[in-house]
Amino acid sequence: PDSHFLFWKPGTVPYVEPDGMALRLDKGTDLVLNVHLQPSGKSETIQPTIGLYFTDQPATKFPMLLQLQNDSKLDIPAGARNLFVSDELTLPIDVDILAIYPHAHYLGQDLQATAILPDGSTKPLIHIPQWNFNWQAVYRYAEPVALPKGTTISMRYIYDNSEDNALNPNHPPERVRGGNRSKDEMAHLWLQVLPRNFESQTGDPRMLLQEAVARHNIRNNPEDFAAHYNLASMLQARGDAAEAQT
Helix, strand or coil, rough: CCCCCCCCCCCCCCCCCCCCCCCCCCCCCCCCCCCCCCCCCCCCCCCCCCCCCCCCCCCCCCCCCEECHHHHHCCCCCCCCCEEEEEEEEECCCEEEEEEEEEEEEECCEEEEECCCCCEEEEEHHHCCCCHHHHHCEEEEEEEEEEEECCCEEEEEEEECCCCCCCCCCCCCEEEECCCCCCECEEEEEEEECCHHHHHCCCEEEEHHHHHHHHHHHEEEEECHHHHHHHHHHHHHHHHHHHCCC
């Protein structure tokens, strides 16, 4: 779902969404469980079990997940110790950040996210100076982090593909590029945000966030078909047919 973190791994504490943030599941919805496992060297039988907890209170708060990523810049030579990758997204509306999830694989070394406010001041969002792929998690703020319109979210990740990285799966080190496999690398940052003053705004403010994300993805990758399609659909829906065609 576009608005909730549904990630779990051994050690994760069960979490109940705040009042008003129930997840709606329509009739006919398919539930797909994507499972990542460590190989044991022999055939294994698995039987995952999930729990769904229901409420009779409809949702009144509608968060959204924003993603920053720059996998296209991940081409890490064997032996490289401090390969730096960054990405930025400017918020078109006021939001509260509820949770954050940084993600890299075994070569991730130092993961940091910062909010650069419109007045030029900065607010740290998360910093993991000793990233460990095996202990990744969703981090939920004790209190929502309020960010005004015009704030730029900045992610700055450092990767270590040398022998000094004890988690490096390759000995000797090999060239590693961005990709979905664990032996590839990723540079992702997810944020769960809640638009502020949702009820008082005209229309759905999440549309502005979705448009900002689509434009951001196109800037990062002009060949991103899904981003072009989504942006054109949003522009057409609000009557900007000419821009949608371009």
